Amino acid sequence: MRCSSVTLRRSARRLAVAAAVLGLLTACSSPKDSAASHESPGDSGDWRLTWSDEFSGAKGTPPDPRSWVHDLGGEPQWGNDEWQYYTDREANAAADGKGRLVITARRETLPGMDDCPVGTCDITSARLTTKGTFDQTYGRFEARIKVPDGGATLPAFWMMGADDDTTSWPGNGEIDVMEVVGDEPGTVYGTVHGPGYGDEGVGGSHVLPNGEHLARTFHTYGVEWTEDQVTWTLDGRTYHVERRSADHRWVFDHDFYLLLDLAVGGVWPGPVTEDTSLPTSMLVDWVRVYSRS
Secondary structure: OOOOHHHHHHHHHHHHHHHHHHHHHHHOOOOOOOOOOOOOOOOOOOOOEEEEOOOOOOOOOOOOOOOOEOOOEOOHHHOOOOOEOOOOOOEEEEOOOOOOEEEEEEEOOOOOOOOOOOOOEEEEEOOOOOOOOOOOEEEEEEEEOOOOEEEEEEEEEEEEEEEOOOOOOOOOOEEEEEEEOOOOOOOEEEEEEEEEOOOOEEEEEEOOHOOOOOHHHOEEEEEOOOOOOEEEEEEEEEEEEEOOOOOOOOEEEEEEEEOOOOOOOOOOOOOOOOOOOOEEEEEEEEEEEEEEE
């Protein structure tokens, strides 16, 4: 999702997924889009909680360094011509004192932000990963998130193959649990990336009915990942399944780590305009990971 060849696949994915939306809507049951909290499986007979963060710290508490690592800087532009500069400041990522992590994109200029390849060098945000602190092969991965509404934003909850220090992308594999592009505020995208998958990857999407926006309330975004398939859910309801196939090399049989970020600008969702209101925030109620018992 944030790799060097993402520029072409961002545009290609929008065309590919748009053509598939009607088929997905008729082939899959419609997820709930109510404001009610989706209940995760918990320590049931089928699932065992293996990792979680409930973000229960006092207001202003930074993400727990035992769980989360900050990616920093412009990198440059994270492979998608993005405009934001990632920091580890509380102003960009901290608990709100109400049991939520708040990742905030702000219009401001900090030392070291000059000479951006693209953009205006005046937007900060945060990107958190569990690289080196937690990873897992297979399971159920969920986060309850309230995304920002509209503008050139791209909030995401995703996973990367933990062997990325020795195996370059996309050979290490990538699972995008959730992406919501700002100019499509009622659509959630779920995608996997691997060798031969094309720059756009393969996956599906779901569109809320009646012009609803995902930013209206919290929703639970998840995947259930097994050795044979990845299943995407919205509020506990399946909207797409990607199965192991001879058509693509399957690179999803090893540990993956988690990522949360709020990107601004870039090829996908497009340049920052006057409609992009900053500051804007992505609220994360919790992140939970389960294994089969």
